[in-house]
Amino acid sequence: MALPVWRQLRTELKPQGLEIVTVALDLEVDAARSWIERSGAEHPQLVDTAHKLDELLGVVNVPSALWVDENGIIVRPPHTAAVERYDFSKLKAPEGLPDDLDAHIRDMLEQVKRIPRFDADHYVEALRDWVVHGAASEYALSPDEVVRRSAPRPPAVAGAAAEFELGQFLHHAGHVDDARAHFRAAHRLQPDNWTYKRNAWELVSPGIQGPTAFYDGDWLSDIKAAGPEHYYARPDF
Amino acid sequence: MILDRLEVTPEELERQTGWELKPEGLCKDDRCVPFPDGSGTDGLVDVTVVAERLGMPLVHDDRHGLWALGPEAGDRVLTSAQLPPIVLADVDGRPFDLASLRGEKVLIAAWASW
Numbered sequence: 001m002a003l004p005v006w007r008q009l010r011t012e013l014k015p016q017g018l019e020i021v022t023v024a025l026d027l028e029v030d031a032a033r034s035w036i037e038r039s040g041a042e043h044p045q046l047v048d049t050a051h052k053l054d055e056l057l058g059v060v061n062v063p064s065a066l067w068v069d070e071n072g073i074i075v076r077p078p079h080t081a082a083v084e085r086y087d088f089s090k091l092k093a094p095e096g097l098p099d100d101l102d103a104h105i106r107d108m109l110e111q112v113k114r115i116p117r118f119d120a121d122h123y124v125e126a127l128r129d130w131v132v133h134g135a136a137s138e139y140a141l142s143p144d145e146v147v148r149r150s151a152p153r154p155p156a157v158a159g160a161a162a163e164f165e166l167g168q169f170l171h172h173a174g175h176v177d178d179a180r181a182h183f184r185a186a187h188r189l190q191p192d193n194w195t196y197k198r199n200a201w202e203l204v205s206p207g208i209q210g211p212t213a214f215y216d217g218d219w220l221s222d223i224k225a226a227g228p229e230h231y232y233a234r235p236d237f
Numbered sequence: 238m239i240l241d242r243l244e245v246t247p248e249e250l251e252r253q254t255g256w257e258l259k260p261e262g263l264c265k266d267d268r269c270v271p272f273p274d275g276s277g278t279d280g281l282v283d284v285t286v287v288a289e290r291l292g293m294p295l296v297h298d299d300r301h302g303l304w305a306l307g308p309e310a311g312d313r314v315l316t317s318a319q320l321p322p323i324v325l326a327d328v329d330g331r332p333f334d335l336a337s338l339r340g341e342k343v344l345i346a347a348w349a350s351w
Contacts, residue, residue, distance in 0.1 A: 006346050019341045021333075023325060024349055031350040033328050044333050046325040048347075055307070056321050058314035059347050068343040072336060074318045081346060131342060143318035150315035153308065159294040162307025166298055169239045169305070178300060185296070195349065202351035209351070 002063050003039040005083040009124065010043045017070075018131045023048050025062060025195045027171060027203065050168045051195055053078075055161035058151025061194040061232060067130060067140075075130070075140040077150040080232045082118045089113065104210060108220050114228035118235055126237045139237060149236070160190035167200075176203075180214050187217060194231070197222065240304040244281035254306070255321070256291065258282060263291065266317055 003022060010020040020043045024032035029047050036045045053059040057066060057078050065081030068074050091112060093105040130137040141149065151157070167182030183200040190196065201209035201218060209219035223231060238245075238253035247258040256263045262272040270290050284306055288295040294307040308314075323335045335345070 002346070002348055009344075017342055018344060019338055020344050020346060021335065021338070022346045022348060025347055026350050029326075029328055029330075035350055036328050044327065046327055046333055048325050052323060052325070053345075053347055056314070056323060062347050062349045064347045066345050068320050068335075068338075068345065070340055070342060072320045072339050074315070074320055077315060078347070127344065134342075146318040147313055147315045150313045153311055153314045155292070155294065155310040157314075158292070158307045158310040159296065162294040162296045162305040165239065165307065166296055166303060166305035169303070170298065170301060175301065178298065182296070182298065195347075198351050199349065 002081075002084050003035060003041065006043075007039055007041045009083070009127070010041065013128070013131050014043075016131050018127075019043060021046060023053060025051050025053065025059070025199065027051075027168060027199050031202075049172065051164055051199070054193060054195055055165070058153070059195065060151065060190075060192060067127075069134065069140070073143065074146050075135075077141075077146050079235045080118060081123065081235070082232070083120050083123060085120050086117055088115075088117075101208075104208065104220065108208065111220065111223050111228045115231045116229055116234070118232070122237060123235065156189045157193075160186040160193060160196065163189060164196050184215060187215065191217075191222075192226065192230075238306045240284060240306060241302060243284045243304065244278065245284060246280070247282055250282055250284075250287065254293075256287070263287065266319075268316075 006020050006022055022043065022045050024036065024047045026032040026047055027049055029049060032047050039045065059078045063081045064078045066074055066078045067076035091109045093102055093109060097105065126139040130139045134140065163182045163185040167179040167186060170182065171179035183196065186196045197217060198209055198219065201215060204212045204214045211218040211221065251257045256265045258272065259269065262269045272290060273286065285295065287293065288306060292310045296305050320335060324332050326332050
């Protein structure tokens with residue numbers, strides 16, 4: 001969880017004119033609450049219970065970030081924002097699990113180890129450069145380039161946003177069962193949107209997002225099908 | 238936007254989608270799309286015509302009698318580099334308008350508990 005890193009960066013860069021806003025893409029506020037309350041952050045910490053950032057900005061996975069200048073102009077559209085330094089090589093399944101769950105989790109961990117990790121230090125250096133140099137920074141893109149690098153929105157992606165909106169509306173209105181048909185439709189229309197999938201799977205299979213009768217996919221099956229090397233778009237800095 | 242009928246006031250359409258009904262059609266930023274007169278009743282706008290003209294998906298839930306009008310399909314999610322209007326709540330439900338941060342550089346970081 002990157003919240004402590006965002007907090008540190010905000011402490012460092014706020015005096016130079018950078019504000020950080022963290023947004024939890026969580027259908028359930030209470031799922032994000034303890035992380036937020038424990039973070040100790042002084043910057044705005046918001047919860048996007050409708051995944052509006054997907055529809056409006058093209059976010060498809062977390063962690064993602066975008067940079068916005070003093071005039072409200074985006075200078076970096078949503079990109080993979082890996083600011084943590086992980087060592088997944090020693091990840092191990094917990095001891096004492098039932099055999100079938102143990103095998104499932106071992107398989108998940110093998111996939112996790114194959115998800116590419118990006119250069120966190122370089123990303124933070126690029127951020128510092130933009131904070132100091134603004135539009136003159138090589139990392140600040142022109143408006144045309146921002147539009148060009150933003151996510152594609154063919155009819156299926158637009159349709160997924162509409163289905164997810166209807167699903168989250170029903171979910172929050174208490175029609176949790178009826179919401180799932182729309183979440184399923186969103187998954188089918190935009191299979192590379194991991195926030196639509198994982199948030200829905202988490203609600204029916206907390207922790208492992210495993211196969212259920214409710215959804216066609218699950219974390220392990222879908223990441224194998226997509227290829228773990230494609231799980232995150234490589235940030236272009 | 239969520240709808241329980243297929244007609245909306247022009248004001249509501251603009252508030253929810255940013256598309257404004259003008260004499261020359263439906264307009265947003267510097268784009269205008271022709272919109273036929275009289276497509277709704279009593280000054281309301283027919284959402285099915287909006288969806289068709291703007292390339293927006295209109296999806297339905299039979300059981301609850303609801304529709305969702307999605308974003309316009311096209312080449313890219315962003316049609317300009319201007320940050321669109323976004324208001325989100327904190328854990329206590331207090332709304333926060335991202336536009337209130339004008340004057341500072343902002344990094345918006347999406348994460349999730351899951």
